Amino acid sequence: MLLNIFNTIPIQYYIMVSAVLFSIGVMGVLFRRNAIIIFMSIELMLNAVNLLLVAFSSYHNDASGQVFVFFVMAVAAAEVAVGLAILVTIFRNVHSVDIDELKNLKW
Amino acid sequence: MSLTLILFLFLSFAAVFCGLMTVFSRNPIHSVLYLIGCFFAIAGHYLLLNAQFLAVVHIIVYAGAIMVLFLFTIMLMNLNEETEQHKPALARMGAVISAGLLMFVLLAIFKKVDDMAVPGFQNSTLGTIENLGKVLMNEYLFPFEFASVLLLTAMIGAVLLAKKDSPKTVNQ
Numbered sequence: 001m002l003l004n005i006f007n008t009i010p011i012q013y014y015i016m017v018s019a020v021l022f023s024i025g026v027m028g029v030l031f032r033r034n035a036i037i038i039f040m041s042i043e044l045m046l047n048a049v050n051l052l053l054v055a056f057s058s059y060h061n062d063a064s065g066q067v068f069v070f071f072v073m074a075v076a077a078a079e080v081a082v083g084l085a086i087l088v089t090i091f092r093n094v095h096s097v098d099i100d101e102l103k104n105l106k107w
Numbered sequence: 108m109s110l111t112l113i114l115f116l117f118l119s120f121a122a123v124f125c126g127l128m129t130v131f132s133r134n135p136i137h138s139v140l141y142l143i144g145c146f147f148a149i150a151g152h153y154l155l156l157n158a159q160f161l162a163v164v165h166i167i168v169y170a171g172a173i174m175v176l177f178l179f180t181i182m183l184m185n186l187n188e189e190t191e192q193h194k195p196a197l198a199r200m201g202a203v204i205s206a207g208l209l210m211f212v213l214l215a216i217f218k219k220v221d222d223m224a225v226p227g228f229q230n231s232t233l234g235t236i237e238n239l240g241k242v243l244m245n246e247y248l249f250p251f252e253f254a255s256v257l258l259l260t261a262m263i264g265a266v267l268l269a270k271k272d273s274p275k276t277v278n279q
Binding site for chain 1: 109111112115119122123126127129130131135138139142145146149152153156157158161164165168169172173176177180181183184186193194198199201202203205206207209210213214217218220233234238239242243246247250254257258260261262264265266268269271
């Protein structure tokens with residue numbers, strides 16, 4: 001069964017959902033002190049963009065957008081692996097993942 | 108209201124609610140679980156948009172791999188207690204206000220968007236493995252190979268970073 005999405009839902013709805021999700025991600029980055037939650041907020045922002053890419057790809061009947069989402073997923077996986085390794089190293093040295101305590105570079 | 112619209116609204120509200128709870132819940136483990144819920148809602152959106160293969164890959168990669176990695180890290184650091192420090196109230200209020208302003212600006216920009224999408228004829232085979240594989244292997248072969256190099260580099264880097272220092276390095 002194929003739901004007829006293109007005539008019932010205009011693409012503006014998808015743009016709005018993506019904008020709201022992206023803003024929630026930005027709020028998470030600004031709001032929390034836990035570095036892991038900040039990472040998760042970044043994932044949320046990436047997913048908002050992915051959702052919009054897939055929406056435009058489907059509405060324009062062009063598979064390139066979905067292929068691009070694959071690359072975003074690959075980059076996100078690499079980013080999470082390296083980022084969490086850095087966080088583990090930081091935790092081993094500082095015994096905390098609180099970003100307000102990581103101010104050795106601050107003048 | 109048609110079934111499609113009801114599904115869309117349900118998935119959208121689920122995604123936004125889970126995203127908000129990710130940011131606001133005090134326990135990091137709860138945050139991870141809510142984020143998994145958000146990812147499932149987004150996968151539902153992909154199904155709604157006829158991107159079947161992408162929905163499956165999204166669940167496998169995000170909910171299956173990335174979030175498990177997060178969960179392992181949180182448990183490794185023993186962060187599952189609610190003793191976390193929070194930012195001062197002024198900074199939190201500033202964060203909420205600035206994110207709200209960003210959302211306002213984004214929505215105001217895209218409100219004026221006319222029908223950019225041409226709802227032409229609808230292709231239900233757009234998101235199948237066959238179609239995506241053809242596009243990936245023909246037009247995007249070079250970036251595809253580079254993605255593998257990127258993943259290899261990330262793997263080596265993560266192992267190197269997370270490895271314990273050898274005693275020789277510590278003594279220096």
